[in-house]
Amino acid sequence: MDNAGIAALLTAANWEATLALSDKERLRMEESVHTLSHALSQGRKVYGVTQGFGPLVGYNADDSSTAHGLGLISHLAVGQGAPLSPGVTRLMLWLRLSGMKHGYSAVPVEFWLKLAALWNRGFTPVVPCEGSVSASGDLVPLAHAAFAFAGVGEAWDGSPAAGWTRVSAQRALAAIGAEGCSWSAREALAFVNGTSASLALVCHNHRAIMRLAHAVAALTGRIAYLLGVDPMPYSPGVAEVRGHEGHIEAAKWIRSELMPGAPVTSGRPLQEPYSLRCAPQVIGAVIDHLSMQEGILMREALGCTDNPITWQGNVLHGGNFHALPVALCSDQQALGVHQLAFLAERQLALLLDPHHNGGKPPMLTPNPGPASGLAGVQIAATSFAAKIRQLAYPATLTALPTNLGNQDHVPMALNGANTVADMVRLAWLIIGSLALAVTQWTYLDRRSIGVGTIWADLATNFHPLHHDRALAAEVRQAAQALEGMSIS
Secondary structure, X not given: OOOOOHHHHHHHOOOOOOOOOOHHHHHHHHHHHHHHHHHHHOOOOOOOOOEOOHHHOOOEOOOOHHHHHHHHHHHHOOXXXXXXXXXXXXXXXXXXXXXXXXXXXXXXXXXXXXXXXXXXXXXXXXXXXEOOOOOOOOHHXXXXXXXXXXXXXXXXXXXXXXXXXXEEHHHHHHHOOOOOOOOOHHHHHHHHOXXXXXXXXXXXXXXXXXXXXXXXXXXXXXXXXXHOOOOHHHOHHHXXXXXXXXXXXXXXXXXXXXXXXXXXXOOOOOOOOHHHHOHHHHHHHHHHHHHHHHHHHHHHHHOOOOOOEXXXXXXXXXXXXXXXXXXXXXXXXXXXXXXXXXXXXXXXXXXXXXXXXXXXXHHHOOOEOOEOOOHHHHHHHHHHHHHHHHHOOOHHHHOOOEOOOOEOOOOOHHHHHHHHHHHHHXXXXXXXXXXXXXXXXXXXXXXXXXXXXXXXXXXXXXXXXXOOOOOHHHHXXXXXXXXXXXXX
């Protein structure tokens, strides 16, 4: 994939993309199948082909390869919980199919082409998000996907623009004039042995957290401008002498919301509280850690996470399906989301406090006492921040041995990615809460907003708070508006 990076990866797996096989890839896949066939002809034992699965590797496989493959995906189809989003599932499938193209998995070309044709036509299984320990790959969610390809279970019907409904996999296949796949042992094992479910969600989380960082930077710049904060902490010089690229980028994002030459408000402190003064350092640290993760995640995306594999004419048994590289990235993402949410929650507190908000009324209500303004919004945001802290415990520290001790060291990568996705959702609600406070502050100050900016859009959709009203829906709308900002 050219210009390898998570943005390019997500583009490669979008709904307009197609998967194809080059002549070189076809040759490598055929050589891999030949290597496996030769090993079997020599009487070699091969995991999952001649032998049972997991701790049952000491027992012979079913005489029927098809029955053995069906048994694999059947006993693993035990996932529970809400489904992964169609976009995450599509990327998950892209990762599995792309990994097979490398020619290490001994998957027949004809079988790969059938799966790729279904992916190219938009066939997307419904895959439950809970039930993987991510050690022998994300076995459980991938088994549900394999079942859907066989016409069992559910698939998504619809599109990103029109929305999605769940239908039977058989109905979804019939709608595109296709038949289900029959899984032999080697193809089934190559499909479910991989880190693709957790990796797909972590990559989506990566993009979402970068958007969170950009939104918090934009809000920081807007608050600094409205309050008349001295812009010195956001200057290029402060960032450049420390040398962190994330800090430099975050300060640039903040400065883009400052009006050149805007006066510093009389009476502002020489040094603002850290939630304003140190925002570039906090946001920048998150950006830097996301940047460091990108190389790890892309190597995982472009590598082979199967077992066994073929290599230089040999069949090798190993553990490339162990998802710890992905899991540790997810744990770090959780800490980053917490830092961004914590920063936004503290900025919300500043805007509601007359001691820090430039003399505006408490809770930004024009009628303190009879009306409570944004008090309820802050209480909810405090709850969201606390829940984010509760969720931030590293998933890799929750591992338990399983599978008769065969999987005695497991990374829990998908559990961690699911949790980060929940944290991101809550963080956006804090950002939406802060955006409402910025909009209400602007109204109370009778400040000109201008046109064609995110702040003008927020002012249009958020009516000034003269009297108390329910704001839950407006918090969500404000969050969606910030989430949709383009990153410069």
